[in-house]
Amino acid sequence: MRVVRIPCLTDNQAYWLPDLGVVVDPSEAAPVLDALEGAPLRAVWCTHHHPDHVGGIAGLIARFPGLRVYGSGKRPIAGLTHELADGEQLEGATILAVPGHTLDALAFYLPDGEGDVFVGDTLFAMGCGRLFEGDASMMWASLQRLRALPATTRVWFGHDYAARNLQFSTAILPVDREPAPPPIALRTERMTNLFLRADDPDVAAAVGRAPGLATFSELRERRDRF
């Protein structure tokens, strides 16, 4: 699947899927319209309701009347036209409910080729989202679902926090990795993202907790203070 990364705001990433006429998480309209260069836009996919992911929707509707706007509907999103539930299919994408960062968090998984998944603020390079609405067990379950996708899957994050997350990770358990912009192969995240490795005995030993949820919670609390 062709994916065009569109940097927005400070460190947000919107993504344009030209073959589908879809934009994921338009924080702002202007950079998206610049990237489109007049190409048609049919739909917006929203990973969650935070303003730095949906702020560009009104501007896009103004340019493309009739634009379809998809999200979970569990939290209000101005301009939303279609609600999506876990397991639903949309334009070849499977919808995954991944609550934790927010209760309305969705991931969009497209299996074509290597596979692509748009994860919003649930998963980041070497990190994961803060727990604004859900709790640790919810987020740990969501991360395990994402982790179970095929290893080749390209992961497209809502923000680029790789440099800071690498500093955090290195302070706990050194990893052989450099910060790089999205996409990152899921295989790489599985091996080097401590939050995806919370049930790995080595990571659990490094934070002095039992493998699994307790280690995940400890990592999340430490990252909140980092």
Ligand SMILES: [Fe+2]
């Ligand atoms: Fe967010």
